[in-house]
Amino acid sequence: MKVYGVTGWKNSGKTGLMERLVAEFCARGYSVSTIKHAHHIFDVDQKGTDSYRHRAAGACEVLLASGRRVALMQELRDAPEPPLAALLARLSPVDLVLVEGYKREAHPKIEAHRGETGNPLIATDDTSIRAVASDAPLDLDRPVFDLNDTGSVADFIQGELGL
Template sequence: MNVYGVVGWKNAGKTTLMEKLVAEISGRGLTVSTVKHAHHAFDIDHEGKDSWRHRAAGAREVLVCASQRWALMSELRGLPEPPLSELLAQLSPVDLVLVEGYKRDRHAKVEAWRAATGAPLIAREDPTVRAVASNDPVEGVALPLLPLDDAAAIADFILSDLGLR
């Protein structure tokens, strides 16, 4: 499975870029899935609903299915967070998996960067960052600089880097 990441610090534009990349790449006829790393607790379930009650009762996994979608929720119940490779193995085969976050993992990445955040460039320290997507000048990095707001150009770069063009 082809995997490519979008990394960057808070407020760099990662989620907006991911959204645009999914639309751009799937619009070209490729199948795309995503993985999003969260640094905080989250819930896709609602207290009192049947599936929530199953989890609250102690179920390790709860699968909910309806005519439009299905979702599998897995409770770690004290186990460590699984590595990205384990999560990727749970996905159905697609042409490309875009990963938001997981900046310390070793897959190829594009870094979303905005000078206004004051955050340093990850690309300076991480050889897996293959390009920087920014609308600001970037000094001292010998990588392609792509316009942050040009999803088509960034998609071209990713697909070319993966040999999918």
């Protein structure tokens, strides 16, 4: 599987770019999966459901299945957060895995950047960031794309990965 990341600071446009890239690569005929890093506690399950009750009772894993979707919830309890490589190994094979976040990992990435946030570029100190997608002009030693030019960003990633 080919892996490419979208990174950036909060409110930089990462999720919007990810969403557009998934749609673009799917439209190009590629199978795509995503991994999203969350810095906060989250729950995809609803309190009171049977699967929630199974987890609350102490189950390490709960697999919820229907004719349309399968969801595997794994409780870490006191275990450390799995590294990105371990999460990638859990995925079914696809053409491309797009990873949102994980800015400190070594996989190739594009940085989403919005000038209005005032955040510094991560790319200036990180060679794993191969390009930047920004809403403001930038003078960098690597390609800079318009944040909303999804086609050009996808072309770049496709070329980088040899898809």
